[in-house]
Amino acid sequence: MTTVIAGILMLGVLVFVHELGHFAVAKWCNVKVLRFSLGFGPKLVSKQWGETEYLICAIPLGGYVQMLGEGSGEHGEEAELTPEERRRSFADQKVSRRLAIVSAGPLMNLILPFLILPISFMSGVQMPTYLEEPAVIGHVIAESEAAKSGFMAGDQVLSVNQRAVESWNQTNKAFVNSAGDLLRFEVERDGKLLTLEIPEENNSLEGMQALGLLPMQQARVGGLADNMPAEKAGLQVGDLILQIGDQKIATWYDLKVVIQQYGGATVPLQLERAGQTISVELTPEQRDGEGDFLIGIAPMQQTEVKRYGFVAAFEEGAKRTWELIELTVVFVQKLFSGSVSAKNIGGPITVVQVAGQAAQTDLAAILSVLAFISIQLGILNLLPIPILDGGHILFNLIELILRRPVSIRVREMAQQVGIAMLLMLMVLAFYNDIVRLLS
Incomplete structure (x- = not known):
C-alpha cells in the first residue's frame, strides 16, 4: 500500500x-482559466480562488486545465460571451x-x-561498479537470445553494430539507436575476435541483461533470508563462497546449478571471511516442499556513490536528460514502425509501481525516476x-x-x-x- x-x-x-x-x-x-484539476471524475477537494476553481479528483491518472472558450459546452468556443469574455476566450x-x-x-x-x-x-548517485568496467560476460542465461546466438561466459564485447564500446554502460547505450534491428557484436574470446548476431526481434531496449547477458558476479553473500539454511549455518554478509561439496564456485551463477545437484542433502561449504577460510555445513530447502532447493542468500552488489560539483552536476544532468529523450523518441519511432513489440508498453500500474519503489529508496532514485x-x-x-x-x-x-x-x-x-x-x-x-x- x-x-x-x-x-x-x-x-x-x-x-x-x-x-x-x-x-x-x-x-x-490573459486567458480566463475556469478549472485547474488534478485527477478526473468525482471531486474530492474543491476550492474557488479568484476566477479559477482548483480541484483534486478521485481518479489520479491525469488532470486538466479548463479555459473559457475551449472545446464545447456552456463555456466552449460557441458559447455566447460578452465582449470582455470574448477578449479572454481561448478560442479568440x-x-x-x-x-x-x-x-x-x-x-x-x-x-x-x-x-x-x-x-x-x-546529492550522490549510487552506481553498480560493473557499469564502468569492460563488458566481460559473467553468465549467459540458458535459452536466451544471447545463448541462441552463441555467446559464452568470458566473452568481452568490443563493439555493437560497429560502434566501439569500452564498458557495460557504453554497451547498453549503444543499443538505443539499434532497437528492433539486427544486433552485430564483435567479441573477444580466448584472444580471438568473433562476430555474433542477435536477430531483429530482441529486447535490446532493456539492456544487456534482457538479452541474457549478465556481468561477472562473485559468489559473495549480500543478504540472508530469515530462518533459511544459510542463516542457520552461520553465514554472514560479506562471506565469499569458495566451494560447495567437492565443486569449486567461481561465480554467483555457479551456485544454483551446484545446489540443485546436491538437492536436500547436507553439504559442506568452504567460505572466505576476513581473509580466513572456514567450513560450515547446511541442508538446502524447498519452499512448501516443491521447486528449486534454496539456501536463502542474495548476492552482494558492488556499488559506489558518485557526487558531482554544481557545474558538473548540471552538465551530467543535461547529458542524461538528452539520453532519456533520445531513448524515448527512438522507442516511439520503433514502436510505430513495428520494430519493437507492443509488449514493451507500460501503463499506469507499471508507472505507479516503479515510482513507488523509487520513492522508498533515496533522493537520487526518486528524482531519476521522476x-x-x-x-x-x-x-x-x-x-x-x-x-x-x-x-x-x-x-x-x-x-x-x-x-x-x-x-x-x-x-x-x-x-x-x-x-x-x-x-x-x-x-x-x-x-x-x-x-x-x-x-
Whole structure:
C-alpha cells in the first residue's frame, strides 16, 4: 500500500507540473482559466480562488486545465460571451498564443529533468561498479537470445553494430539507436575476435541483461533470508563462497546449478571471511516442499556513490536528460514502425509501481525516476493524436497554414477517433501491466 500511495504522489507531481505549464502560459496570455484539476471524475477537494476553481479528483491518472472558450459546452468556443469574455476566450486568441498554451504542458515535462537531475547528481548517485568496467560476460542465461546466438561466459564485447564500446554502460547505450534491428557484436574470446548476431526481434531496449547477458558476479553473500539454511549455518554478509561439496564456485551463477545437484542433502561449504577460510555445513530447502532447493542468500552488489560539483552536476544532468529523450523518441519511432513489440508498453500500474519503489529508496532514485517518467509523459502528449496536446498543436498548425480554423465538426470527429485510439492504447497498457504482475 505504501508503494501505491508513494507512486500516486509522484505521478501527481508530474501531472501538476504538466498542468501548471498550461495554466501559467494561459494566465500570461490573459486567458480566463475556469478549472485547474488534478485527477478526473468525482471531486474530492474543491476550492474557488479568484476566477479559477482548483480541484483534486478521485481518479489520479491525469488532470486538466479548463479555459473559457475551449472545446464545447456552456463555456466552449460557441458559447455566447460578452465582449470582455470574448477578449479572454481561448478560442479568440492568436494561433501563436494558442500554440504556446497547448505546448506549455509537455514542454514543462521535458524541462523538468534538466532541473531535477542535477540535484540528483549533486546529492550522490549510487552506481553498480560493473557499469564502468569492460563488458566481460559473467553468465549467459540458458535459452536466451544471447545463448541462441552463441555467446559464452568470458566473452568481452568490443563493439555493437560497429560502434566501439569500452564498458557495460557504453554497451547498453549503444543499443538505443539499434532497437528492433539486427544486433552485430564483435567479441573477444580466448584472444580471438568473433562476430555474433542477435536477430531483429530482441529486447535490446532493456539492456544487456534482457538479452541474457549478465556481468561477472562473485559468489559473495549480500543478504540472508530469515530462518533459511544459510542463516542457520552461520553465514554472514560479506562471506565469499569458495566451494560447495567437492565443486569449486567461481561465480554467483555457479551456485544454483551446484545446489540443485546436491538437492536436500547436507553439504559442506568452504567460505572466505576476513581473509580466513572456514567450513560450515547446511541442508538446502524447498519452499512448501516443491521447486528449486534454496539456501536463502542474495548476492552482494558492488556499488559506489558518485557526487558531482554544481557545474558538473548540471552538465551530467543535461547529458542524461538528452539520453532519456533520445531513448524515448527512438522507442516511439520503433514502436510505430513495428520494430519493437507492443509488449514493451507500460501503463499506469507499471508507472505507479516503479515510482513507488523509487520513492522508498533515496533522493537520487526518486528524482531519476521522476525525470524518466516526466520525459515519457511529455513526449507521449506531443504525439499528433486528437485529444492529446499534440493533436491540438496539429490543428493549430493546420490553421496557421490554411489561415482558417479547422471546423468544429471535423475536430469533434477527430477527437472521437483520438479517444478510441487512446482507449485501445490504455487497454493494451493495462493488459501488459497485469501480465507483468502475474508473471
